Each structure stands twice: as structure tokens, then as C-alpha cells.
Amino acid sequence: DVKVTQSSRYLVKRTGEKVFLECVQDMDHENMFWYRQDPGLGLRLIYFSYDVKMKEKGDIPEGYSVSREKKERFSLILESASTNQTSMYLCASSWDSQGTQYFGPGTRLTVL
Amino acid sequence: GQNIDQPTEMTATEGAIVQINCTYQTSGFNGLFWYQQHAGEAPTFLSYNVLDGLEEKGRFSSFLSRSKGYSYLLLKELQMKDSASYLCAVRNRDDKIIFGKGTRLHILP
Numbered sequence: 001d002v003k004v005t006q007s008s009r010y011l012v013k014r015t016g017e018k019v020f021l022e023c024v025q026d027m028d029h030e031n032m033f034w035y036r037q038d039p040g041l042g043l044r045l046i047y048f049s050y051d052v053k054m055k056e057k058g059d060i061p062e063g064y065s066v067s068r069e070k071k072e073r074f075s076l077i078l079e080s081a082s083t084n085q086t087s088m089y090l091c092a093s094s095w096d097s098q099g100t101q102y103f104g105p106g107t108r109l110t111v112l
Numbered sequence: 113g114q115n116i117d118q119p120t121e122m123t124a125t126e127g128a129i130v131q132i133n134c135t136y137q138t139s140g141f142n143g144l145f146w147y148q149q150h151a152g153e154a155p156t157f158l159s160y161n162v163l164d165g166l167e168e169k170g171r172f173s174s175f176l177s178r179s180k181g182y183s184y185l186l187l188k189e190l191q192m193k194d195s196a197s198y199l200c201a202v203r204n205r206d207d208k209i210i211f212g213k214g215t216r217l218h219i220l221p
Contacts, residue, residue, distance in 0.1 A: 004154075035211075042213035043155075043199065090154060100145070101209070103154035 023091030116212035140205020
């Protein structure tokens with residue numbers, strides 16, 4: 001079974017803080033993705049990576065950056081958290097960029 | 113533009129059948145996914161259609177018509193545990209995967 005884990009299920013941060021969300025997958029997948037999910041807006045792609053040290057912007061990259069130093073780990077960074085970044089963040093991985101995605105349990109981030 | 117439409121909410125009765133529709137307008141088409149997401153949990157894969165027709169997998173079936181830009185997910189013998197959101201996602205010609213906003217399905221006893 002594919003396992004995708006995220007560092008926290010719930011996180012509360014203050015405006016202006018730097019926030020790190022970690023994601024680890026154990027199936028040697030090439031591709032990893034970060035989404036945010038908001039009511040009425042569905043899943044929106046922030047960034048994805050198809051290889052170590054490679055990254056591509058998704059639909060809403062503003063205010064975020066990512067890091068992929070190792071194949072199994074993909075980090076999402078909020079350089080200076082803002083209240084409009086309060087959301088559910090979902091990490092996913094897949095064998096290739098076109099295939100079935102396996103999702104982590106999500107991190108519900110609240111920025112006060 | 114890329115657009116995927118699904119009903120926002122649906123209600124059905126335990127033991128019944130429900131059909132969740134998805135229509136899409138995307139830049140090309142390379143496949144369509146259905147995911148299930150229980151409240152507070154991650155989406156999990158249900159089905160993948162590339163060719164026209166019906167794919168059956170136990171109580172769940174997924175149908176695709178590429179010429180109509182249309183798919184549906186059919187759930188039979190509904191159980192209370194089927195209460196969840198169902199996400200339609202399309203892979204476009206650039207192999208980018210675009211998600212719909214999801215359909216929240218309520219099952220009544």
C-alpha cells in the first residue's frame with residue numbers, strides 16, 4: 001500500500017510567521033504535489049515536482065515555495081503566513097505526472 | 113479555459129442507486145478520474161476512464177463519453193458509509209490534472 005504522510009494534522013500559526021509543511025511518501029514515486037482545498041473552490045494545485053530538485057508552479061503559487069531535496073520528501077513553505085492562507089493542505093504523489101494520485105491525510109492550517 | 117462541472121450536493125436513500133454527473137471543457141482530454149473523500153480525510157482513488165463506455169468495479173461504476181465531454185459515477189446499493197464528497201478530475205492534453213469542486217453526497221437511512 002502506498003503511504004503518504006504529512007507532518008501535522010492541525011497547525012495554528014500567526015500572521016507573518018514562516019511555516020513549513022512536510023510530506024513524505026514511501027513508494028519511490030517520481031511525482032509529488034501540493035494542493036489546497038477550500039469550501040466551494042475544490043482542490044487547487046500550488047506546486048508540483050517531477051524529480052528531485054525540480055519544481056513547477058501550479059495554478060496558485062503566489063505566497064508559497066517548495067523544496068524537494070530527497071525523492072521521498074516534498075516540503076511546502078509559506079514565507080510569511082497570511083490569514084488568506086488558512087486552508088486544508090493536501091500532499092499527493094504518483095508514479096508519473098499523469099497517473100493516479102495518492103493523497104496524504106491533510107494539514108488543516110489556521111493563520112491568526 | 114478549463115472547466116469541470118459537478119452538482120454541489122445530492123441526497124439519496126440507503127439501498128438505492130445514485131448517479132453523479134460530471135461535464136468538462138478542457139484543453140484536450142487524456143483521461144478522467146473519480147475520487148472519494150470522506151469529511152476530514154484525504155481523497156482516495158475510485159476509477160479512471162480513458163475510453164468511452166462503462167467501467168464497473170463492485171458497487172461503483174464510471175461511464176465516459178468523450179464526444180459529449182461527460183462522465184458519471186454510479187453508486188448502487190447505497191450504504192451509509194458512502195456519504196462523502198466525490199471528485200471528478202480530468203487530465204488535459206498537457207497531462208495536467210484538473211479537479212472539479214466535488215459533489216457532497218448525503219445518504220439517508
